[in-house]
Amino acid sequence: MAEINCPLCGKANPDDFEVCQYCQARLKPLLAPDSAEENSLPQDETGVEEPTSPAAAEIPEWLQELRQDEDSLELEPERSSDELAADISEATGDAGSIPTGTPDWIYEVEQETQRDFDHIEPPPPSPAEPGPEPAALPDWLESIRLGLHGTPGLASSQATEPVESTGPLAGLRGVLAADALISRSRGPATRPAKLRVSANQLVHIDLLRELVESEGKSQPLPQKPSISSEHILRWGIALAVCLAVVWSIIFPGQPAALPAFQEETAELNRLIEQLPDGGQVLVAFDYEPGEFAELDAAASAVIDHLMIQGAYLTLVSTTPLGPVLAERFIEELQPVHHYTAGVQYVNLGYIPGGTASLVMLTGNMPRALPYTIEGLAAWGSESQPVLPPLQGIQNVGDYDLVMVLVDDPDVARAWVEQVEPFISSSSPQGSLGMVISAQLEPIIRPYYDANPRQVHGFVAGLRGGASYARLNGREELVRSYWDSFGVGLFMAVLLMLVAGLMYSTYPLLTRPSKSDSEVKG
């Protein structure tokens, strides 16, 4: 079977194929049937058109070469074969013979001059301005004119020469047409319309045409599947984690042991144990409502311990919703401890300005936070004494312990860097303790490990809260979520391991191997 090479990839294809079996490039040019039939000209291998008109066969070799050169270079308005034949026959002398005795070059110049003059037509005389009257020639000039006309060798040629119609030489024949000769336009020569285009180029033209035409057409966007693999992944993971946690709550198994305490937890426990009777503690509820689950669980054992010690609590916050969280927290512990607002504890509310205002606590606290959250004058008035938790307090350095419940690293650092130096310098007994979100442990630990300590003890996350509860013997507070917390974490690890491995290796497994693609290619 005959083969045809692909113009794009060069590989051999059976000649009856329309497109390349390797690269899908078109092997045969797309041609409209009508125009193809009308304009189809037999071509040789190089694409040069073969002459079809009878007159073309008579074209001399030199002219054919000239034509070919022109064809290969430039375009030319299409001319009929008859016109071509007429030109050729004129050039070959069919239209007339060269007069004997006249050199070829003179004859050609004459012929060309004649053709040029043939194009020049005298402008029609304007009716308003009649043309100039022929001048009366002097005798000597008239004799010359007659003599010229009477010259035998020139007579035949002069007869064909045009007569000058304008200017001082009007009426003379054979005047050299200087303008016509000099300024003869060599402008665009007539060129053949047909490009010499190879099959390869035609294929590319077709491709380009298809591309240009497709640009204007609106392509329908591929519709996204309503449920993609990403959706399945997300829903699957959410479902698995939720089910695991709910299952552990509904069907609790053997309760797991609470974690052993760590040094920093024990240190905080010691600080609270050492509080004097009626010790005053500033508690900052500096976490956002979204983090309440972790922080409440971590702090419940610590605040419970403070209440057991009978400490007076002053509640503040650098977040706008902190005071409400503080109220809620105390309410949760109310059934056990019966703390009363304004007696055992006072909520001074939001510190305007956030962490930047912490420095105000080191100055004049009554001025910075004059009212309780209920709108009472916290520091006393003419009709009301200072509330018990605030007696003797002027700034943050007067507290026996400052306890910060925090989930934000910047807020935690602000307390350590802005408030702790003042606490330490004010009283040797003053301490800063923290209950932090587990994510803050790497940030807070350096302050605990520092010498001297900038954080004197802390509880980190649910694990820290659980270990504190175990230390304090109040396990029931954290027991309700410790086991389900563990199940949720385990499920998360399992999913990351199994689903992560599947998800990351699946594309590698489904990707066609190199050898396969080579065979197909």
Place this chain on the structure above:
Amino acid sequence: MNFPELMGLAFVGLFLGLMLGSAFYYRNRPAPFVRQIPAFGRVRRAIGLAVEAGSRLHLSLGRGNLISTRSAVAFVGLSILDRIARSAAASDRPPVATSGESTLAILSQDTLHDASKFMGADYDPLRGQLTGLTPFSYAAGAASLIHDEATGASLLLGSFGSEVALITEAGDRTESLTLAGTDNLTGQAVLYATAQEPLIGEETYAGGAYMGAGGMHQASLIAQDIFRWVIILALLVGAVLKLVGVL
């Protein structure tokens, strides 16, 4: 004045001197070589694509209080917002900024207004939005904006905590580029796993220099680099002295 305060003042003075010196030195010289951070190259490309495609650019400034240390990263975000607003002023859908803090929202509106005025473009005050006042409400509001506006790219440059994952998730679902940097360590850990282009550590603060926000940004980058090497050297010397028992 005690020793730590003196050291602090000296540090600030030196830093300022280095910044001004660098700015003066490179005033008439080509900008110094800075290492490539591919993320910023992609951002520039995303801005161009967004202008061409008529999609919205979204810049989230976080929830850093302006009178706290978190304001610094917010200032960087505002500088980049200014650059982006000017670059994309010709777009049919000019950039939109979200924030989780009131003062930041006001400043973002001011920045957008200024950029629009400079470029002779219309200004819509709703382009600077406060989407929420708590971390999660802010993130949820920004995420819904990404979805509703079908943003082409989201730049998260500010103070974010773990809630930033909600925003990057929204960008992921809309298949838009998400570049993110924060000063919050937890936020950085989350961004490493969720953002397409996370910026680590001080890379966020270099944003102005990479986005052509001015010569002083480059000068401060040089000062940062010099001081970083000084700190590394001090740490190494301290460790060696500790090992040999001097400290």
Place this chain on the structure above:
Amino acid sequence: MKFPFSVAVAIGIGLITLAGYFLNIPVLQTLRMALIEWATTLAAVALLVGIANLFTIHWNKLTSGKVGGLYSAILIVSLVLTLGVVGWFGPTHTYSKWIFNNVQLPVEGSLLALLAVILVVAGVRLLRLRSSMLSIIFIITAMVILLATGPLFGISVPGLTELRSWIAQVPAMAGARGLLLGIGLGIVAAGLRVLIGSDRPYRG
């Protein structure tokens, strides 16, 4: 060079505050405290402006019929109701607490739960999106920390707790310190740019 009055004010106040932090001069200390008090008052006012901005945005969304208009309506109604209840009864009243405990906390808690799922999904996808040695270390570290944090069904894996402590106290802390140092330098640079008027977020 254009040097507006606001720039001069900003630079002056910044310098006074900075100097008041380092120099123990009574006048500077007093000035610094006064300026901080002003700033906190302005921040509180800005909070109200922010709420007004939030209201305006959602009002415009609602009236212009944009996508999500229903949610904007819910937000506006909730905002007005909460403001009314808390403003009238006070923040510690039962009604106010009811709104907080039964609307705000569950919504925020749900978003945190959603965040937990998103982070697990991110962990699953990390190796495919960014397959590098760092990503593998990241995932393995996360798994170790998670396993060692919870009770693990009462099973005690030898060395796991110690490994968690080591990770938290050595590489994690070292990395955190390095990052914090870099961030600190960035904060100083950004602050100084504002202080010398190079960065002017306040325009003027």
